Amino acid sequence: MERKVKYDYAFKLECVELVLKKHYSSEHVSKVKGISKSNIIKWIDFYKTFGKVGLLSRKNQSYSIEFKLKVIKTIEKESLSLRATILRFNIPDQALIVKWKRDFAIFGVDGLRPKQRGRPKSMSNNKRKKRKSDKPLTREEELLLENESLRCQLDILKKLHALIQAEESTKKRKP
Template identity: 65%
Template sequence: MEKKVKYDYAFKLECVELVLKKHYSEGYVSKLKQIPRWNIRKWVSFYKTYGEISLLPRINQSYSAEFKLKVLKIVERESLSLMETGIRFNIPNIAIVSKWKKDFANFGIEGLQPKPKGRAISMSDYKRKKHKSDKLDMLT
């Protein structure tokens, strides 16, 4: 099953090429395609750094606590912006770095540990109640 994406590869590539090859401004392409300017800026930056492959949809990636801590230390030491951080460490969702900062500030290194995925298991000791039909079947 393919991941559902808001903007497909061809659309992103077209926007990037308008900026880089036709020399349109990011603002103009943003208005032309009716998408936020920061998307254009992000796609162009990733394209310049990693090439066409950076525009392909990505599966959800999990990062180790060590990697997160390394990123946060470098962000702090070099005063990198979220965009610069995302490009440097190839993190497509730059907002995740803000979440890491917040988790680290609140919980320390434990806040950077990978979280369990999926729905929490509840009522594991639950036993189904017997219904009238179940009781009747037992009598026969």
């Protein structure tokens, strides 16, 4: 899968001005600049609707549940296309709306809640240690711990023995 390329403000403005002021076709500009025609058309639409501000990138913008719900309800009520929706609500990418609609269809309003980002807390190095009580262990508990320890040692020895046998068998095959 190809990495998504981000374009800076000056590049977007240059492409838009080539189309609007110099009257080049968006297809010609896309070939000259080596980008997709749909990006240029999207930038032109944002420029016409919001001016130069529409070309500014909106990195890591988070949207409220109410806003997402309003967008989804407007799409359903007015039968808006994705392109018309991103222009009306100044959303940078159609994929966001598609994701919101899918999450809303599957999970309802709870699907529109912000997701936790990053590594889950369960993956942290802060493992909970068993709390040692002040009471001494009973004889039965001591024997159970010793039994578990011996089982672990036996498992390790079995694996070591299996590795040694595997090495010996590969040495016999390669004379």
